[in-house]
Amino acid sequence: MHIAKMFQCQTPSGAKIAVNICITDSIWGKCNDDTQKGVQHILDNEPIQLLAQGGKGNGIKYEGSFWVFHTQTKQRLATTENVDWDSLPLQGLTFDRVYNH
Numbered sequence: 001m002h003i004a005k006m007f008q009c010q011t012p013s014g015a016k017i018a019v020n021i022c023i024t025d026s027i028w029g030k031c032n033d034d035t036q037k038g039v040q041h042i043l044d045n046e047p048i049q050l051l052a053q054g055g056k057g058n059g060i061k062y063e064g065s066f067w068v069f070h071t072q073t074k075q076r077l078a079t080t081e082n083v084d085w086d087s088l089p090l091q092g093l094t095f096d097r098v099y100n101h
Contacts, residue, residue, distance in 0.1 A: 002028040003043070010047040011085070012055065019048075020092030021060075023077065030098045031077060038071030050088075060093070067093050074100050 003023040010016055021043070028036070042048055042058055049059030051070055061070035062085070068078040078097045 001025065007043065008047040009050050009060070009088075011050050012052045016047055017089050019050075019088050021048075022092065022094040024094070024096045027077065027096050027098055032073070032075055034073045035069075035071065035075040035077060035098075038073050039069045039077055042069060042071065066097075067095075069095065076101055 001022050002025045003021060005021060006018050007021050008016060009019045031039070038058070042060070049057065051057065051059045051061040053062060053064055055061055055070070057070070058072070059070055061068050065082045066079045067083065068076045076099055077095045078099060079093055079095055080097050081094065083091050083093060
């Protein structure tokens with residue numbers, strides 16, 4: 001794993017929760033430099049903002065069936081597994097997919 005760590009996060013309602021965030025080595029290597037810098041910036045600024053579907057700004061955004069690092073780049077680092085809000089503290093998030101939007 002490139003990253004496997006508990007991070008303090010903040011939900012849209014302002015609640016603070018700890019979430020285990022993992023990024024696979026193979027996917028990190030497929031991210032361009034801008035995406036890597038954007039993701040690292042989010043990880044370096046706890047609490048990480050968890051954004052709902054309509055959320056704006058930098059953070060980790062729920063897209064309805066998966067989660068993405070929402071940055072100012074065209075490339076997105078995403079999960080393939082759907083983890084609902086209530087399961088975040090127990091299940092965590094593994095980012096194992098990259099796509100362009």
